[in-house]
Amino acid sequence: MKAFTRLNGLVCPLDRANVDTDAIIPKQFLKSIKRSGFGPYLFDEWRYTNYGEPGMDCTNRPKNPDFVLNQPRYQGAQVLIARDNFGCGSSREHAPWAIEDYGFRVIIAPSFADIFFSNCYKNAILPIVADAGTVDRLFKECEAAEGYTLDVDLEAQTVTTPSGFSFKFDITEHRKYCLLNGLDDIGLTLKHADEIRAFETRHKAAQPWLFA
Amino acid sequence: MAKTLYDKLWDSHVVRQEEDGTCLLYIDRHLMHEVTSPQAFEGLRLAGRKAWRNTSIVAVPDHNTPTNHWDRDIEDPISKTQVDTLDANIKEFGSLIYFPFKHKNQGIIHVIAPENGATLPGMTVVCGDSHTATHGAFGALAHGIGTSEVEHVLATQTLVQKKSKAMLIKVEGQVGPGVTAKDIALAVIGKIGTAGGTGYCVEFAGSAIRALSMEGRMTVCNLAIEAGARAGIIAVDDITVSYLEGREHAPKGEQWSRAVEYWKTLHSDEGAKFDAVVELKAEAIEPQVTWGTSPEQVLSVGSRVPNPANEADPVKRASYERALQYMGLTADQPITEIAIDKVFIGSCTNSRIEDMRAAAAVAKGKKVASNVKLALVVPGSGIVKRQAEAEGLDKIFIEAGFEWREPGCSMCLAMNADRLSPGERCASTSNRNFEGRQGPGGRTHLVSPAMAAAAAIAGHFVDIRQA
Numbered sequence: 166m167k168a169f170t171r172l173n174g175l176v177c178p179l180d181r182a183n184v185d186t187d188a189i190i191p192k193q194f195l196k197s198i199k200r201s202g203f204g205p206y207l208f209d210e211w212r213y214t215n216y217g218e219p220g221m222d223c224t225n226r227p228k229n230p231d232f233v234l235n236q237p238r239y240q241g242a243q244v245l246i247a248r249d250n251f252g253c254g255s256s257r258e259h260a261p262w263a264i265e266d267y268g269f270r271v272i273i274a275p276s277f278a279d280i281f282f283s284n285c286y287k288n289a290i291l292p293i294v295a296d297a298g299t300v301d302r303l304f305k306e307c308e309a310a311e312g313y314t315l316d317v318d319l320e321a322q323t324v325t326t327p328s329g330f331s332f333k334f335d336i337t338e339h340r341k342y343c344l345l346n347g348l349d350d351i352g353l354t355l356k357h358a359d360e361i362r363a364f365e366t367r368h369k370a371a372q373p374w375l376f377a
Numbered sequence: 378m379a380k381t382l383y384d385k386l387w388d389s390h391v392v393r394q395e396e397d398g399t400c401l402l403y404i405d406r407h408l409m410h411e412v413t414s415p416q417a418f419e420g421l422r423l424a425g426r427k428a429w430r431n432t433s434i435v436a437v438p439d440h441n442t443p444t445n446h447w448d449r450d451i452e453d454p455i456s457k458t459q460v461d462t463l464d465a466n467i468k469e470f471g472s473l474i475y476f477p478f479k480h481k482n483q484g485i486i487h488v489i490a491p492e493n494g495a496t497l498p499g500m501t502v503v504c505g506d507s508h509t510a511t512h513g514a515f516g517a518l519a520h521g522i523g524t525s526e527v528e529h530v531l532a533t534q535t536l537v538q539k540k541s542k543a544m545l546i547k548v549e550g551q552v553g554p555g556v557t558a559k560d561i562a563l564a565v566i567g568k569i570g571t572a573g574g575t576g577y578c579v580e581f582a583g584s585a586i587r588a589l590s591m592e593g594r595m596t597v598c599n600l601a602i603e604a605g606a607r608a609g610i611i612a613v614d615d616i617t618v619s620y621l622e623g624r625e626h627a628p629k630g631e632q633w634s635r636a637v638e639y640w641k642t643l644h645s646d647e648g649a650k651f652d653a654v655v656e657l658k659a660e661a662i663e664p665q666v667t668w669g670t671s672p673e674q675v676l677s678v679g680s681r682v683p684n685p686a687n688e689a690d691p692v693k694r695a696s697y698e699r700a701l702q703y704m705g706l707t708a709d710q711p712i713t714e715i716a717i718d719k720v721f722i723g724s725c726t727n728s729r730i731e732d733m734r735a736a737a738a739v740a741k742g743k744k745v746a747s748n749v750k751l752a753l754v755v756p757g758s759g760i761v762k763r764q765a766e767a768e769g770l771d772k773i774f775i776e777a778g779f780e781w782r783e784p785g786c787s788m789c790l791a792m793n794a795d796r797l798s799p800g801e802r803c804a805s806t807s808n809r810n811f812e813g814r815q816g817p818g819g820r821t822h823l824v825s826p827a828m829a830a831a832a833a834i835a836g837h838f839v840d841i842r843q844a
Contacts, residue, residue, distance in 0.1 A: 181699075182692050183571055183671050187811045192792050196441065196455040198415035198462050200524075210813050219455055248692060250572040253605065254809060255790075256507040257413065258523035276572055279541075279607045280507060280521050287525035337539060339399040349525070351424070354533045357393055357401060361429075361535055364392040364403055374628035374636050375405050375500060376432070 167289040168347030172270055173316045174243030177233055178307045184247055185254035186281060190263040194219050203259055204266030208234060234267075238311045246303050247274040251292075252281025261288045271317050273324065275300050286340050287349070291319060293334045302330075319345060379646035382610055383543045383578045386518035386643070390501050392535055401535045405500040406517075408486050409436035409472075409527070411463040412792070413505030417528035418466040429534040431471030435495045438463050438478050439485045440792045444755050444782035447479055456793065470531070474626070476759075484758025484784040487511040487725035491595065492760050494624025498613045498640040503530055508725045508808065510601040514594035515621075516613035516643040518578070521602065541607065542576055542652035545645075547583035550659035555841040557735065558593030559727060559806070559825035561585060561657075562600035563665035567675040569655055574606030577653065580645060581611050585659035591620040592731040599726045603672040603808055612644035664841050666712050667810045667823040669700035674810070676712060678828070678840045684708035703812055704820050705800065713838050715822070718801040720745075720752040720779075720833040721815070722826050724789035727806035728757030730764050732826040736806075737770040739830035739844065745778035746836030752779040753795060755787040779833065791816045804832035 194206045196219055205223040212234055214227045228235045245264070251274040252260060261284045264272070270290060275297040277285075285292040295303075306326060307313040316325040319341065325331040336344075343350065354361075369376050380388070392401040414436075421428070428434065441456035443449075451457040460478055467475045474495060476483040482493070487508055490496045496512045502519035503509060505527040512519035526536060546569075548561055566573075579601050586597065594611050601609025611617075618637055621627045628636045663677035674697075676683075685697035685708060701708060706715065722728075722736050733756060745752045754774050756762040762784055765771055771781045788795040789807035791814070797803055799818025806829050807814075810821040824832065831844040 182696055185671075185809075185811045187790075187809070187814050191813055191817070192790050195412050195792065196453075196459050198419070198459055200416045200419075210817055216817055250575070250605065253571055254507065254811060256505060256521035256523055258416075258505075258525060261523075276575060278572070278605060279575055280523060284523035284525065287523060337399055338397040339395060339537065350537050351426075351529050351532050354401060354529065354535060354537065358533075360393050361401070361403070361533060365430075365534070368390075368403060372499065372636070372639065374497065374632045377626070377628065377632070 166347050166349050169270060169289050169291055169319055169344045171318045171320070172243060173314055174271065175239065175241055176244045176246055176303070176307045176313050176315055177239040177242035178304050179233055179245060179247045180304060182248035183250045183253055186252055186257050186260040187254055189252070189260040190257065191217070193217070195257060195259055200262055201266060203263035204268070207263040207267045208232070241268070243268055244271040244273065244315050244317065245269045246300060246307065247272060249274065249276045251277050253278040256280040258284045258287070261285050261290055265290055273300060273303065286344060289344065289347070291317065291344060293324060295332060295334065299332055379648040381543045381645045381649040381651060382516065382580055382612055382643060383518070386499065386501070387540055389499070398539050400538055400540065402501060402538045403535055404503050404530050405433060406435065406496065406502040407433045407530050408490055408502065408504035408509065409434060410440055410486050410506060411438040411459045412440045413524050414466065414527055415459065415462045416524050417531055418470065420528040421531055426532045428470045428531050432473045433534065434472035435474040435490050436463065436467050436472050437476045437483055437486050437489055440786045440790065442478050442785040443793050444785050444787045444795055447783055451478065480759070482759045484761065485725045485728060485786055487599065488728060488757030488761065491515065492624070492758060494621055494627035497621065497627065498617060498643050503536065507602045508599050510607065510609045511595050511599040511725060513598040513601065513608050513610040514591060515617055516610060516640065518608060518610065520607040541578045544574060544577040544579045544606070544653040544655065545651040546579055546581050546655045548581070548585040548657045548659050549583040550585055551588065552585055552659045552662055555664055555827065556662055557825040557827065558589050558596040560662055560665045562597045563667070563672065563675045563823065564657060564662045566600065566604045566672045567665070568657065569604055571603060571671050571673040572605045574601060574604040577606050578608045578610065579604070579606040581609060586611060587614065590731060591616060592729040595729065596726055600808060613640045664825065664828050666828065666838055668704065668706060668712065669697070670703055670810055670812050672810060672823060674700055678712055678838060680712055682706050682708060682710045682712065713840065716748060716837040717804045717832055718748070718750050719797060719803040720749060720829050721788040721803055721805040721807060722753065722829050723755030723757070723787050724807035725757065726808045727826050728755060728761065730761050732806065733761065733765045733770050736826040736830040737773045739827050739841070740777040740779065740834065741773050743777050743834045745833045748836045749833055752833040753782060753788060754779050755782045756784050758784050788815050790814060804829045804838065
């Protein structure tokens with residue numbers, strides 16, 4: 166996994182609540198057996214006006230000009246701001262794969278769905294929960310100023326706007342450590358293999374039917 | 378100290394805990410399907426790792442599999458590759474149960490694990506699928522995970538988790554005739570919202586929940602995720618125990634008695650503390666129909682489609698307007714005047730034998746309305762299908778003009794050929810009415826199996842109590 170330390174990135178505003186993972190990456194793209202290549206199909210049904218198929222070359226597909234990702238001022242954005250309950254619905258990790266592959270590294274919203282939230286950390290994406298008032302302020306500032314960027318500092322756990330307004334965000338120590346160092350969990354967990362084995366022995370003695 | 382059921386399930390699976398509260402949680406049962414597992418197996422292979430305990434794995438292809446013309450195999454080459462990849466991965470890494478495509482017991486993973494006794498009380502159960510919450514009906518801690526976590530569980534038999542908060546949803550009283558587990562669950566989502574359960578493990582309790590069969594309890598827990606809760610759980614009782622007795626992978630003999638003794642402790646203790654409590658009166662719950670593009674946009678069948686102008690919150694008003702536009706509905710339109718094009722009875726929410734019986738009871742001796750282009754009945758598994766056929770339900774459906782199909786996820790998410798065309802409206806017993814969920818531009822209304830069958834007959838939504 167890539168490390169995440171600090172980023173000063175262009176912001177793209179997606180002004181919708183309850184954005185679900187079916188919208189982030191529609192089901193037909195889930196037929197892939199790979200982890201990569203989902204970026205061109207991110208928000209496929211909102212982004213293009215024709216039906217997308219897996220493997221399709223998207224360069225010449227007709228685009229929906231009203232959708233934010235298609236607006237020239239948001240090209241190259243690395244920070245996505247959204248409304249409540251972002252990433253709800255299906256557990257598909259194809260959603261963060263598509264978001265990361267497109268180029269986003271940070272998502273800021275008032276709330277996230279649980280499974281999507283954990284999936285982000287496994288893919289070097291930093292999901293930041295900010296209160297609804299702060300998110301609203303970011304939306305307003307972003308719409309008012311073309312080229313609006315945010316400075317996101319994981320070590321300090323801060324987000325800073327161009328005018329110098331700054332707020333702190335929460336993250337567990339474990340997730341912060343993994344993101345800062347670009348570590349995936351499996352290697353870390355296997356350091357405790359002996360403890361897992363010892364637990365397994367006790368668990369089997371107590372509930373042998375679980376191991377039948 | 379008095380413990381919640383969630384405390385008991387959690388505490389009995391913690392391998393180790395870090396200072397910030399992050400835990401390694403031991404996983405007893407790992408369910409798999411073809412869509413979210415290939416990248417996890419590939420990761421394992423690249424790292425030269427084996428599955429830690431392959432006898433924890435129960436797998437089946439369900440999302441991509443066709444529901445008719447099985448003699449033609451899987452015609453979509455990309456779908457076929459994904460299913461073949463699961464075959465190959467299970468062959469290489471091993472499993473306790475694997476039902477390949479066309480196996481007589483094949484079906485939806487959340488239907489086959491319980492019916493084969495592979496979901497047991499007290500277990501931790503995971504699957505790369507959000508509807509894993511279903512298995513909480515057995516007093517098991519069950520939730521959906523992403524593919525990286527699938528790989529983590531394969532490699533280590535554990536998950537890195539922080540404990541959620543505990544919510545109690547109590548439904549007391551007796552539901553009226555025609556009101557089902559699906560209506561209870563949709564009413565809960567309507568009350569607390571699709572994010573109401575975010576960060577919580579929800580325990581469903583109260584006399585209306587206790588009165589439900591295991592099939593009904595699975596429907597309720599299945600929909601916990603649509604209220605934002607990763608897991609929904611229900612305490613073990615005699616209904617749980619009698620459902621499991623004699624199932625193929627359930628314990629037998631002396632182990633059965635020992636297991637039952639332990640399972641009977643799997644309930645929240647008197648006086649256990651919850652972080653949030655929500656109460657509903659069963660008598661107040663009416664047959665539910667979703668009108669919008671989020672499961673929380675749900676109403677009783679006798680209501681009218683909401684008018685965004687009456688909504689004060691601007692974000693909510695905008696989402697109502699957008700939903701009405703997408704759904705092709707007008708504000709204040711009575712729900713019962715909404716005509717439908719297709720009907721789907723199936724999915725991990727409502728494809729068990731009881732659901733088949735409820736729909737067949739409504740369809741018996743009737744005909745599907747002429748404006749309904751397709752009415753699909755897709756049983757959840759080969760076992761459900763054979764049971765339904767033994768009871769003659771297939772004939773009832775076919776005579777009424779429904780199509781009786783082979784098991785699979787089918788039009789719940791339209792990864793196979795079963796889907797809506799743009800603009801088509803569907804009465805569906807599935808779990809998500811998101812934009813495009815059942816096919817691009819498709820319009821989904823979530824209902825119970827009896828309500829879906831009644832809509833098929835009338836050609837529009839009707840109150841099942843008056844059908």
